[in-house]
């Protein structure tokens with residue numbers, strides 16, 4: 012396999028990073044502001060399933076200002092204030108529809124909510140988190156029309172490329188649904204993202220490494236990775252307490268080694284938004300606790316890439 016230039020995305024970092032992408036796109040730092048727009052999820056209300064995905068507890072990753080009782084514009088205003096105290100210089104904000112399934116409503120309601128978000132001063136675009144089985148032609152056409160004049164990413168929870176795993180974690184859709192949604196979204200000219208979890212029950216290291224090639228062949232723009240964490244009030248927490256031997260949770264050192272091998276195989280055009288999850292310790296029910304903030308994990312990972320003299324896409328070969 013041919014080696015590719017370390018600097019093909021034009022920066023000194025060994026992966027195609029989100030801050031560098033934002034710098035090219037907007038001229039500098041852009042912050043995401045999460046909102047809870049009151050959507051639910053078809054995997055909880057019975058349409059696709061009940062009980063939800065086995066690992067899901069939305070409270071574990073929603074910032075405190077995301078209270079569904081508050082209008083979206085108020086949540087955005089409070090989120091912007093929160094970020095202003097942490098980051099003095101920001102070129103703008105992207106509203107992140109993060110909780111639950113943010114295309115799970117009729118298109119007129121979606122238009123209203125998305126337009127409200129875009130009306131807040133300083134907002135430069137939207138990130139819409141959703142499931143691949145919750146978009147149809149009407150919704151994607153609506154998003155495409157918004158994306159003509161605004162920066163928009165549709166971020167799909169894929170979680171795994173294997174249908175056996177998707178069944179095990181009760182996702183309520185298969186990988187074919189993910190591929191179809193990604194292709195359709197990309198064809199409409201909308202920036203398309205994906206979220207993947209590593210360490211799901213039944214997946215070997217080889218299975219997970221093989222996902223790099225499968226994902227690299229998809230028309231994705233952005234990608235995010237999380238390690239499986241055993242979060243309180245989830246089915247996974249109960250399964251883990253009953254049969255911990257079924258789980259193969261990553262230690263930090265193992266994860267960094269795995270990730271380095273994974274991203275060598277990953278399409279270098281993908282912007283990697285995240286390499287690991289960061290659920291607050293008070294939500295963790297058991298399993299491996301790394302005890303580090305995300306920026307510390309990222310620092311160690313970049314050090315690992317340097318030691319191994321490797322980078323995103325080093326061994327990537329496009330499939331024609």
Ligand code: SF4
Nearest residue numbers: 052054063064067111
């Ligand atoms: S992870 Fe997403 S799709 Fe699964 S139950 Fe939670 S909100 Fe629904």
